[in-house]
Amino acid sequence: MKRFYFTFLGIIMSSQALASQPKDWQLGFQEAASSSMREIVNFHDKLLLPIIIAISVFVLFLMIYACVRFRASANPNPSKRTHNVAVEVLWTLIPCLILIVMAVPSFKILYKQDTIPKADVTLKATGYQWYWGYEYPDENIIFESYMLEDKELKENQPRLLAVDNEVVVPVNKVVKVLITANDVLHAWALPAFGVKRDAVPGRINETWFKAEKIGTYYGQCSELCGIKHAFMPITVKVVSEEDYKEWLTEAKNKFAKEIVEEDQFKKLASK
Numbered sequence: 001m002k003r004f005y006f007t008f009l010g011i012i013m014s015s016q017a018l019a020s021q022p023k024d025w026q027l028g029f030q031e032a033a034s035s036s037m038r039e040i041v042n043f044h045d046k047l048l049l050p051i052i053i054a055i056s057v058f059v060l061f062l063m064i065y066a067c068v069r070f071r072a073s074a075n076p077n078p079s080k081r082t083h084n085v086a087v088e089v090l091w092t093l094i095p096c097l098i099l100i101v102m103a104v105p106s107f108k109i110l111y112k113q114d115t116i117p118k119a120d121v122t123l124k125a126t127g128y129q130w131y132w133g134y135e136y137p138d139e140n141i142i143f144e145s146y147m148l149e150d151k152e153l154k155e156n157q158p159r160l161l162a163v164d165n166e167v168v169v170p171v172n173k174v175v176k177v178l179i180t181a182n183d184v185l186h187a188w189a190l191p192a193f194g195v196k197r198d199a200v201p202g203r204i205n206e207t208w209f210k211a212e213k214i215g216t217y218y219g220q221c222s223e224l225c226g227i228k229h230a231f232m233p234i235t236v237k238v239v240s241e242e243d244y245k246e247w248l249t250e251a252k253n254k255f256a257k258e259i260v261e262e263d264q265f266k267k268l269a270s271k
């Protein structure tokens, strides 16, 4: 029993110690890497979970109590009572109050996520059957991001989550993400940042995140979009400001959307 307990504890601890991707036997959320995810985790751990546990224990207690107290052998003449106004008012009012208690902080978090601060980097993600296309509209960068096959995986790259061209963003900067789709509904989701938005053809949704830790973060398409829905993962690499600048210079050559002459570019920029 002791051994089981420690293994169990080990699993929980390890899922908390390692970040950015799902783990075997993981319980709970991935470790938060942004303030909005931290708020979501707190909301779940400190409010929802206690309420869920309290209700479950209370209902279990009531069931056991009713089974014992009103068992047939102890009650040869069963009660004929069908109504109790006080109890009925209570079991309507108390759940209403519980819902209000949950709704207030929940809406607070939702509205905070909905207000996008001034963006440092803008990224456009387009869902395709079955891969993601990315664009940095301000940087003249466009590329496609496909899942790596098993044989292409390098060391430490997780199966079904790693991609060939990763999204690169700077740490501690507000990244605004414009999300759309080209064919069917998809959804751009990154658990560690607390981000999940539908990608709808003909419409642009937006969301944002501010990654607080350097690292590689994995997400998946979260809207059933066809036969290869499970094979269009999302990889975001959070790097330092300098590394981001370096990547930008490289990417502007490698993934240039339009060939822009240097002086033409300057002319456009000065307009």
Ligand SMILES: [Cu+2]
Residues within 6 Å of the ligand: 127, 128, 185, 186, 187, 221, 222, 223, 224, 225, 229, 232
């Ligand atoms: Cu999809």
